[in-house]
Amino acid sequence: MSATPRKLLAIDQGTTGSTAIVLTLEGETLGKKTVEFPQHFPKPGWVEHDAEQIWKSVEEAVSGALSAARIAGTDIGAIGITNQRETTLLWDRRTGRPVHRAIVWQCRRTAELCDRLKADGAEPLVRKKTGLVIDAYFSGTKIAWILDAVSGARARADRGELAFGTIDAFLVHRLTGGAVHATDVTNASRTLLMDIDALAWDDEMLRLFGVPASVLPKIVPSAGPIGETRGVSFLPDGIPITGIAGDQQAALFGQACFGEGDAKCTYGTGAFALMNVGKTPIASGHGLITTVAWQLGGEDAAPTYALEGSAFIAGAAVQWLRDGLGLIAAAADIEPLARKVESSEGVAFVPALAGLGAPYWDQSARGTITGITRGTTAAHLARATLEGIAFEVWDLLEAMTKDAGRELVALKVDGGAAKNDLLAQFQADVAQVTVVRPTEVESTGRGAAMLAGVGAELSDLAAATRMVKLDRSFEPAIDAAARAEHIQRWRRAVEQTRSR
Numbered sequence: 001m002s003a004t005p006r007k008l009l010a011i012d013q014g015t016t017g018s019t020a021i022v023l024t025l026e027g028e029t030l031g032k033k034t035v036e037f038p039q040h041f042p043k044p045g046w047v048e049h050d051a052e053q054i055w056k057s058v059e060e061a062v063s064g065a066l067s068a069a070r071i072a073g074t075d076i077g078a079i080g081i082t083n084q085r086e087t088t089l090l091w092d093r094r095t096g097r098p099v100h101r102a103i104v105w106q107c108r109r110t111a112e113l114c115d116r117l118k119a120d121g122a123e124p125l126v127r128k129k130t131g132l133v134i135d136a137y138f139s140g141t142k143i144a145w146i147l148d149a150v151s152g153a154r155a156r157a158d159r160g161e162l163a164f165g166t167i168d169a170f171l172v173h174r175l176t177g178g179a180v181h182a183t184d185v186t187n188a189s190r191t192l193l194m195d196i197d198a199l200a201w202d203d204e205m206l207r208l209f210g211v212p213a214s215v216l217p218k219i220v221p222s223a224g225p226i227g228e229t230r231g232v233s234f235l236p237d238g239i240p241i242t243g244i245a246g247d248q249q250a251a252l253f254g255q256a257c258f259g260e261g262d263a264k265c266t267y268g269t270g271a272f273a274l275m276n277v278g279k280t281p282i283a284s285g286h287g288l289i290t291t292v293a294w295q296l297g298g299e300d301a302a303p304t305y306a307l308e309g310s311a312f313i314a315g316a317a318v319q320w321l322r323d324g325l326g327l328i329a330a331a332a333d334i335e336p337l338a339r340k341v342e343s344s345e346g347v348a349f350v351p352a353l354a355g356l357g358a359p360y361w362d363q364s365a366r367g368t369i370t371g372i373t374r375g376t377t378a379a380h381l382a383r384a385t386l387e388g389i390a391f392e393v394w395d396l397l398e399a400m401t402k403d404a405g406r407e408l409v410a411l412k413v414d415g416g417a418a419k420n421d422l423l424a425q426f427q428a429d430v431a432q433v434t435v436v437r438p439t440e441v442e443s444t445g446r447g448a449a450m451l452a453g454v455g456a457e458l459s460d461l462a463a464a465t466r467m468v469k470l471d472r473s474f475e476p477a478i479d480a481a482a483r484a485e486h487i488q489r490w491r492r493a494v495e496q497t498r499s500r
Contacts, residue, residue, distance in 0.1 A: 008452050009065070009076045009239075011058060012445035013083045013167050014247065015104065015269055018057040020065035021445045022076075025459055027467030029440065031069025035060040040101060045108040048101035051089055054167065055174055063234045073235045079175070080243030080452030082250035082444045083167040085190045088142035090153070090215065091170065093163045096178055099150050102167070103142040106269075106312070106354060110141035111363055122208060129205055131189065131196040131281060131290030133361055137310075139166060140192030140209040147210070157212050164215040166190070168244050175241060177230035182218045184226075184244035185303060189292040194219065196281055196290060199303060221301065222249070222294040223455030243451030247444045248272040249293050252306060254447025255412040255438065256465040263400065263408055265393050265427075266443070267417035270357070271314035273396040274306045277404055281305040286399035287359025296454060307403055309358035309396030313367075314389045315417045317351035321385060327378045335420050338383035346371035347380045348493035349388040359399040360498065368497040371489070386420065390427040391490045397431050410434040410473075414443035421474075429478035430486060439471045 007030065012019040017036035023029055035057040040048040066073060086105035091098045103109070114134045117123070123134050132138055143164050147153045156162050165173065169183040188194040188201075192209060193216070195202040201216050220226055222245045229239040245253060248266060252274045255264040260278040265271060274293070279302045281290045293306035318334050321327045328334055349369045350356075356365040369381070401407055411433050417423060418441045428435040440446065450467055453459035478486075 006077050006458065007069070007071060007075050008449040009062065009079045010445040010449040010452070011062065011079065011081045011171065012247070012442070012448060013054065013058060013081070013171060015084045015106070018054065018061045019442070019445055020058070020061035021449065022065050022069040022071065023446070023449045023467070025453055025463065027446070027469065030071065031065040031067070033061045033064025033068060035064070043109075047104040047107040049087065049104055051091070051098040051102050051170060054102070058171065059234050073239065076235070076239050077458055078240050078242045078452040078456035079229070080448030080450070081168050081171055081241065082245055082247050082448035083171070083187070085166060085187060085246035085248065086137060086139050087167055088139045088146070088164070089167065089170050090143070090146050090162050090164050091173070093161055093178070093181070096173060099153055099162065100146045103146065105137055107142070108136050108363070110136040110145050113141050117208070126192060126205070126208070127283070129195055129202055130192050131283070132192055133289060134192070135361065135363075138190055138192045140205070140211060143215070144210040157215050160214050162215050163217065165217050168246070169217045172227055172241060172244070175229050175232055175235070176227040177232070179230060180227035182220045182226055184220055184222045185292045185295045186222055186246045186249040187244070188219045190246060196292065199292070199295070220244070221296065221299060223296045223451045224298060225455070240456055242455030243448055245294055245448060245451055248274055248308065249291070249306070250447035250451065251414055251443040252276065252293055252447070253450055254443035254445075254468070255414060256468045257412060258461055258465070261404065261406050261409070262412070263397070264412040264414065264443070267314050267389065267413065267415035267423070269314065269316045271311040271389060271393050271396070272308065273393055273400065274308045275400050275404055277305050277307055279304060282307060282403055284399070284403045286402050287361060288396070288399050288403055289358065294451070307400050309399060311392035311396065312354045312357045313351040314392065315415070316353065317349070317385050317389060318417065320353060321382065327382065331416070334382050334386065335422050337379050338386055338422055340379040341377070341383055344380050344384040344387055345375065346489065347376055347384040348489050349381065349384040350493045350497040351385065351388050351392065352497050356497070359395055362498055365497050368493060370493045370496060386423045387426055387486070389417065390423060390430055393427060394430045397433070408433045410436050412436045412438070414438060414441045416441065424474045425477065428474040428476050430483060432476050432483070435474040437471045437473070439469045
């Protein structure tokens with residue numbers, strides 16, 4: 001490596017593709033490459049990824065980003081990883097080969113098992129220990145499913161031959177030539193298996209979900225020395241991996257939400273709102289989950305916690321208008337279409353296309369459109385879709401402020417749909433909060449790079465904050481009566497959605 005490598009490499013491994021970004025310590029993007037990979041749907045409600053296809057996409061993305069940046073791998077001072085959370089993989093420790101396709105966070109194959117555990121009264125204990133609810137969304141039941149579905153897997157696990165990981169752990173294993181089996185606290189906090197106070201795997205949760213301790217990775221801080229590259233064709237040996245966080249925690253960090261009460265929402269496939277609640281976890285009484293935001297400063301350092309609310313469908317609703325209904329040719333077309341009308345004219349769309357997430361956690365809910373008349377047009381439905389996304393997020397923010405006992409001062413937004421001015425303005429109107437948008441709306445990769453810089457001691461929090469550049473803010477601009485009417489229509493539509 002060169003004497004003073006100062007560039008940061010972020011690997012952002014997402015649900016539909018992998019992105020690599022090369023950044024300077026000042027936050028300038030030098031090169032970026034995204035490579036998509038296939039989704040696999042073996043049965044209705046089942047979603048899988050081929051881990052080898054993910055690895056190939058990472059290889060192509062990193063090579064492309066380095067080429068675009070016109071630098072060599074030896075110029076990289078540190079690597080940060082962020083990943084689709086909860087997606088579950090088991091592989092052979094010796095060969096690194098997966099024993100089954102990865103089960104994606106969206107997959108609902110373990111919903112019946114989750115229902116049985118809840119019926120048995122397990123949820124209060126799970127909430128207390130992990131901060132989570134029992135849902136097929138999380139990793140614990142996915143691990144057990146693979147161990148039971150793959151012939152001989154449990155016996156191999158008991159012999160210590162298999163390793164479990166979310167995608168961050170899989171990438172670390174591959175990048176280090178199999179030398180490191182580790183996950184960071186943010187990803188571990190999404191498994192249903194980690195004690196959120198002790199930051200350690202919990203024996204009682206392992207027994208409940210039928211997961212042997214032998215498959216589990218080491219839990220490490222989000223920033224600090226994790227491993228070094230070894231035997232990778234697209235990177236030289238010896239580059240330190242010094243940052244890991246699940247995608248939503250990385251976005252929280254990437255938006256510089258370092259103060260207690262700071263909040264962000266990422267509008268991606270789903271919508272994910274997180275609030276920094278400081279060093280003490282807050283148990284939600286309003287349908288949210290408690291999660292680890294990050295841990296800095298070593299294994300003995302106190303973590304930062306967050307309240308989180310997830311709406312499963314956000315940008316995916318726009319994709320449905322494009323691919324399912326053919327109303328638009330590209331996702332970006334929804335805003336000009338929606339602007340053809342002044343309002344949705346009473347049309348409400350609850351985009352529960354994969355059930356309702358927080359704060360309802362209703363697995364049986366399905367998408368509902370109400371208020372349709374003969375005068376309803378594609379433009380009305382487009383506008384109602386954007387409003388439905390904003391209302392889902394408003395539900396999350398309302399629950400968040402009640403749990404935290406504080407009002408939001410501002411909401412920082414990112415993700416592809418955050419580019420939509422109409423959505424951002426309606427979000428400000430309905431939530432009655434200033435919405436702040438950065439110049440680069442993909443904050444997850446930036447957050448991973450910021451964590452890597454801090455973990456490698458190339459920067460600190462003050463320097464990381466300066467890496468975030470702001471685009472514009474949206475102030476509330478709706479009168480109280482109009483807002484109340486919108487909210488009443490949304491609540492009626494949600495009631496109809498849940499009563500089906």
